[in-house]
Amino acid sequence: MKRFAALYAMIDQTTKTTRKVDALAEYFRTAPEDDRLWTMALFSGRRPRRAITTTRLREWAADRAGIPLWLFEESYPIVGDLAETIALVLPAPKADHADSLTDWITRLRALDDADDTARKSAVLDAWDRMEATERLVFNKLLTGGFRVGVSRKLMTRALAQATGRDEADLAHRLMGDWTPDTTTYRDLIEAPDAAAEASRPYPFCLAHGLDGAAPDSLGPNGDWYAEWKWDGIRGQVIVRAGEVFVWSRGEELMTDRFPEFAGLAGMLPDGTVLDGEILPFDGENPLPFNALQKRLGRKTVPARLLREAPVILLAYDLLEERGEDLRARALSERRARLDRLLNATPPDSPIRPSPLVAHDTWEDLARLRATSRDRRAEGLMLKRRDSAYHAGRKKGDWWKWKLDPLTMDAVMIYAQQGHGRRANLFTDFTFAVWDGNDLVPFTKAYSGLTDAEFRQITAWVRKNTLQRFGPVRQVRPEHVFEIAFEGIAPSPRHKSGVALRFPRMKRWRHDKPVQEAGTLADLKEMLAQYG
Template sequence: MSGSLAAFADLLERLLFTQGRNAKLALLRDWFASQPDPDRGIGLAAITGDLGFATAKPAMIRALVAERTDPMLFDLSYDYVGDLAETVALLWPAPEHPEPPPGLADVVAALELAPRASVPAMLADWLDRLDVSGRLALVKLVTGGLRVGASGGLARMALAEWSGRPVEEVEEAWHACLPPYLPLFDWLEGRGPRPDAAGAPVFRPLMLAHPLEEADLAAIAPETHRAEWKWDGIRVQACAGPSGRRLWSRSGEDLSAAFPEIVAAMEFSGVVDGELLVLRDGVVAPFGDLQQRLNRKIVTPRMQKEFPAAVRLYDILFDGAEDLRPLPFDARRARLEGFLATHAPARFDLSPLVPFAEVEELAVRRATARAEAIEGLMLKRADSAYVAGRVKGLWWKWKRAPLSVDCVLMYAQRGHGKRSSYYSDYTFGLWRGEELVPVGKAYSGFTDVELVWLDRWVRAHTTARFGPVREVEKALVLEVVFDAAQPSSRHRSGLAMRFPRIARIRADKPAAEADRLEVLAAMVGKG
């Protein structure tokens, strides 16, 4: 295999099997330095999830491989490997008469222009011409399922290190461009001006907070800090101006289609920062209500009525075209209050400050946060500018303590990427009478050593298989911590946990002594 697709395949393979953040950064820096335009921008967009093809989907790839291999062999192999692209790459018959593969830019251009009906034959032809690593790269490219351990944040950090530009400037310039980011690379290499997002509803990097530790409390004082509630929703940025309106998540995902009523209410020019909530008569609904609206491409009027969305604001980045981020927090707060008074947008309100004379008062308020369906407190320096990223010492989040129950492991499933050979996704349950009923699923909280132990335990105690899922002997207790409990029609138990993670493996505890469903039911409404 030759050409830019070969270089992209090599990059993916190295990222997939390279451990460590610094090593991945080095691979990305080398990619930016060695590849031409537009290939490096296309690869960058694919790695960070900014590249998508409406005409090529995983189901199409499955149908193609079913024509070339034994379907049962594919199912067994996919169950073992756990990754569609890797399975297809290994099973696809080797070409009898290899031909030069297409270039990376050629693949993208062809997929963007080709009618849907012609895409399967085009993909099959490419797969016939590629070796194993090329097939892996092609399938990951067209399906968007890279899973190589390189996030958008890591990619932008690599761009900053490669170019010598501040990562904050790279973040903002990035969002002012579209793949393959030609103006961005021109600026980074000194051939053009910095991409300017002025007037455009593009995402601006958010300011983030550090978890507050006990040792940090001594520096908190009413003279130097402001306290706010940490609302139990999702962080959003609302951008509106002459060029359009957008609602962004904290990671830069466009939520506009899922919340059209919020976008319609953005009758202002500016960029504001806040929390997306379901709000009924001024009362914040449980997070489970907001989940009914998230990740939906189509939102019906009925859903908008049943789960009315709103944004509770706590900061402002731009007032019209004026950049307010260099101002101290107190000055921005005053501008935000004036902004809301002037524009009075529907479905937007102001997050109140929490007055305090000493830190002990805040500790008491934090202790009552769960009963009020609030995540905790935010503590912000009064003189802090709005700085992109997580700068320690400026903003703190003081979350309520998590809830905890002892559950019994019920099912396990293989993970993806580095974990594709391990049973790393765990479904667990609580006792309802003599029956175990599922209440949640977790794939985090444990160490690499514990993952190896759990994987071995699952393999040694499997009682049934359902495709990629193994049912296990109901004998292992896991201590699970979570942020909240809520009713759920998707779980046979009628209950579910929010953000569960495994805190401890309780191999010492008999399964019969795990918690009962009533314990979790008593926690509903306390999250």
């Protein structure tokens, strides 16, 4: 545990990529194999389930620190992180330990079946034997809030440096639904495993946004394919060993949520891997994303949802055909092979090629892009015809040319302090629009402003608070912000009747009086047009 805590501190204290990679590589060379496996799991989001409520942890920490609970609760929003707050208030440890990361995680997971008395005893014992950094890491594991500033690509690079193995092979091995319970370090990193290979997806190829650049800066338009950027779930559909596997870009196995794809094992040759967008479809056109969202979080999909929102895969890339890895081949070849493959499937199959957008000039493409929302698309994807399917985000080959977001001018009515480095600032806000003479809340947003603007609004919030509701403050309705969002859908759970996708603050409208903010009628009109 000491070694892992030191690694965590090293990574947390530097922004330099080389130092992070070197620290990880040294850890992977020297740590016990069980700890290496758990470290890879933790750094890739495979955290143990939380066994203890945060309420209990706050009570136990205040008690062990000898301070009243109210003082702990007042300290928490100032620090901004529960695990760190606990580590800071606890007294110095009474003993030491030589236990590994795996030892502590094993004890932590055993608390699932323990009663409250046993849980408290185990947690206090751990706190009494750990120094401050170890306590911080342990507390993050306890609260389920363990995150670290290391991408999977960096971790894979460090593993390659430590083991001498090919980075692309390691990236492939780390994909999938493995856990430290289902594999070992040697099996995951070193040994061949036919069963795991059958279901394992490839690392996804990701695109950069054009970010205001003109597409003609990319060179001749004839060098590029254009496709619609669909508003669905990016996924890989795999047919291997007579089975079908469906993976999300977030490496979640979603096969059971999309039973429509089960028959593909009889339609596609064994050893097929497709990359595409999973979309709810009415037979001719995509349905709103909201129809697909109803499936998320479900282990099984009821028959009603299957009837109301059947899905298809609009495939835009072929990564493997009859067991041959095609990723190094040019996109033009992969696309031609994809079209041939899917043209041989039955007309009613739940898979079809995502259409290419024909264009003679960049100006033609710009005009077509403007029609994206009519097709329930977010814009266009631009892909270089000769590009390989690389792992992760490589600038130059794939670009997202998205539409400008939808916007609404709204009034800030509530504010809440942020977390981490922004714990002393108000960064989380609730916004409202007018309905007659009333302000109706319709969304929250917490990103989009500069640090200077956050400091400015924080000073204003502290002077203009009307009421407090725990960490939330009601403020005078005096400031208008332009809220940007990617989509709008009906929502009976919200007082406004609508829900926004990816809301954020585009700008602070110092120039606009509160009375000129948007209205609920404006939102309803947007809903009718784009929902």
